[in-house]
Amino acid sequence: MTREAPPAVKFDPSTAEFDVNPYPMLERLRAQPALPYWEEGRGWLLCRYEDAIAVLRDNKRFTANRSVWEFDAELGLTHQIPELAELSQYGLFALADADHARVRKLVSPALTPRAIERLRPEIQAIVDEILDGVEAKGTVNVVAEIADLIPARVIGSMLKIPKGREVQFQRFTDAMIKNFVPGLVCAREVEAMRPDIAGGLELIRETVEDRRRHPQEEDILTTLIRTEERGDSLNAQELLSLVAALIVGGFETTVHLISFTVYNLLQRPEVLAQVKAEPELSRNVIEEVLRFDNFGKMGLARYALEDVELGGVTIKKGQLVLVMLNSALRDEGTFSSADVFDVRRHTNASIAFGHGVHYCIGANLARLEVQLAVSTLVRRFPRMQLLGPPSFGPHPVLRKMESLEVQLRPQ
Template sequence: MSPTVSFAPNAPGYDVDPYPVLEALRTQAPVSYWTEGRGWLVTRYEESVAVLRDAKRFSPNRAEWEFAHQLGTAATIPELAELNRAGLFALSGADHARVRKLVSPALTPRAIERLRPEVLAIVDEILDEAASRGTINVISDIADRIPPRVIGSMLKIPKGREALFTRFTEASVKSFLPGLVRPEDVPAMRVDVQEGIALVRETIEDRRHHPLPDDILTTLIQTEEQGDRLSTPELLSLVSALIVGGFETTIHLIGFALYNLLKRPALLAQVQAEPELIKGTIEEVLRHDNFGKVGIARYALEDVELGGAHIKKGQMLLLMLNSALRDEAAFPQADVFDVRRNTNASIAFGHGLHFCLGANLARMELQLVVGRILERFPTLQLVREPSFGPHPVIRKMESLEVKLNAH
C-alpha cells in the first residue's frame, strides 16, 4: 500500500520554492495519496508519461471522477457547463481524435507564424505604454494584458467589442478553476459568459458568410475530413478551450521567464548577446521552474497498478509535472538551469493524445514578448523579489517589479 502523505501546496513559501517538498515526495513516496486533495500525487517522470500516454485507462474528463457529483461551480453557469460537454477535455476516444484532426490545421507552426506581425504589434503597443512609466509590475502592466488581446486578434473579434471579449475570457478562466470563484461573483460572471458566447457565436456566423484568407477561425469552420466538419457547439467549445489554455499559461510564463533571466545577470547578458537563446530559455523555464502548484488531473477508468500503488476506478491522479520535470532519471543535473539543454523529453505541454494544441501559439507569444522586452530595455533590472497570490492550482506570481531603464 502506497503511503498517504501530508502535502500543503498553500503553506507559506511553497509558491516561492516548491522543489524541496517535491523532491522529498519523488524520492520517498512517488505515487502517494493526498487526503485533502482527494487524489493521488504522481511525482516521477516515468509514471507521469505512462499515464499521459494511456488514454484507454486514464481520462482528463472531470465527469469520470468519483467526487464529480460534488462539483458545483460550473453548474452555476449552465452555459459554460454546456460548452465543456463539447470540449476536447470531455471527449473520449474516437470523438476526441475526430475533433483534434479537424482543429490541427488551424494551429500548425506555419498557421501560427502568420500571426507574428499582429502579435508583435500588440506587444509593441503595450510596451510603448509601459515605457513611459519607468518602473512597472510586469504581471499587471504587460503579462495580464497580452493574451486576451492576442486571442481576440486571432479570432478577429469586431472592433469595439474587445472589452466584452476580455471579460468573457476572465470569466471563462475563473469558472474553469472553481477555487477562484466567490458565490457572490457568479451572477455578474454569468452575464459576461452569456454575452461572450453570443459575441463568439456572432463572429462564427459572420465568418461562415465572409471567410477570410489565412484566418484561424475560417480554417476551423472550413476544414473538412471526409465530409465531416466542426459543429457550432464544438467551435464555441474550442474557442473557450483556447481562452482557458492560452490565457493563464502565457501570463505566468512571461513572469517566470523574465524573473529567471533577471535573477541570473550573466545569463541575461548572454541571452541579450545571442537572442536565439530565448527559445531555449523559455523551454528551460517551463522545465526547471514550472508555474504549476499541483498537477494536471487524470481520472482512472478502471482499477490500475501504478508505481506500486493500487488506483481504483474513478480516482483522480494529479500528475505533478513540476516534479517530473526535475526528475534526474529523465533530465541529468535536473536542478541546473541550462538554456542549451535538450528539452525534447519535456512534458510541460502534456504528451500524447492531449498534447496542448496551443503550444505553438504560447511559444511564439513568449518568444516575441521576452525578445522584445530585452531588445527595447537592455538595462532592465529586478527591483525586488516577486510576490505570489492565492490560486488553487498555479504558483500565481502577482507582482514582478522591474525598472526598465530604457536607453
C-alpha cells in the same frame, strides 16, 4: 507485490512557501518508495518522470474526463454558469475518445507551427504597442502591465473581434477564466458575471456567423469553420468550445510563462547577457523555465478507467491521479543536473504542455507569444533590473504570480 493503501503524505500546496519554492517538498515526494496518496486532494501524486509519462501515454487505462471520478458527484461544481457547463460538455477533455480524436484532427491545421507563425506580425505589433505604453515609466509591474495584456489582445486579434467591442471581449475573457477554475469566485460573483458571459458568447456567435458569410484567407476562425474531413466537420457547440478553450487555456499559461521567464532571466545576469548576444536563445530560455520553474501547482488530472498497478501501489478504477509536472521535470533520474538552470540544455523529454492525445493544442501559440514578449523586452530594455522578488496570490491550481516589479531603464 503492490500495497493497497500506503500511508497518506502531508502535502499542502496552498502555502506561501510552496508558491515561492515548491521544490524541496516535491523532492521529498519523489523520494517516497511508492506513489504517495494525498488524502485532502483525494488522489495519487505522480511525482517521478517515469510514472508521469506512463500515465500521459496511456489513454486506454486513464482518461482526462472527470465524470468517471469516484468523487465527481459528491464534489461537483456548485457555482457554474449554465452556458459554461454546456460548453464544457463539448470540450476536448469531456468528449468520448472517437469524438476527441475527430475534433483534434479537424482543428490541428489551424494550430500547426506554420499556421501560428503567420501570426507573428500581428503578435509583434501587439507586444510593441503594449511596451510603447510603459516605455516612459521608470518601474513596471511585468505581470499586470505587460503579461496580463498580451493573451486577450492576441486572441481578439486572431478572431478579429469587431472594432468597438474589444472591452466587451476583455470582460468576457476575464469572466471565462475565473469561472473555468473552481474556487476562484463565490456564488455572488458568478451571478454578477453572467451578463458578461452571455454577452461574450453572443459576440463569439456573431463573429462566427460573420466569418461564415465573409471568409478571410489565413484566418484561424475561417480555417476552423472550413475544416472538413470526409464530410465531417465541427458542429456549432464544438466550435464555440474550441474558441473558449483558446481563451481559457491560452490566457493563464501565457501570462505566467511570460512572467516566470522574465523573472528567471533577470535573476541570472550571465544568462541575460547570453540572450542579448544570441537572441535566438530566448527559445531555449522559455523551454528551460517550463522545466526548471514550472508555474503549475496541482498537475494534470487523470482518472483510472480500470485497476492499474503503478509505482508500487494499486490505483483503483475511478481514482484520481495528479501528474505533477513541476516535480517530474525536476526528476534527477531523467534530467542531468536537474536543479541547475541550463539555457543550453537540449532535451526532448519535456512534458510541460502535456503528452500524447491531450498535448496542449495551443502550445505553439503560447510559445510564440512568450518568445516575442521576452525577446522584445530584452531588445528594448537591455539594462532592465529586478526590484525585488515577485509576490504571489491565492490560486487553486497555479503558483499565481501577481506582481513582478522591474526597473526598465536603470540610471
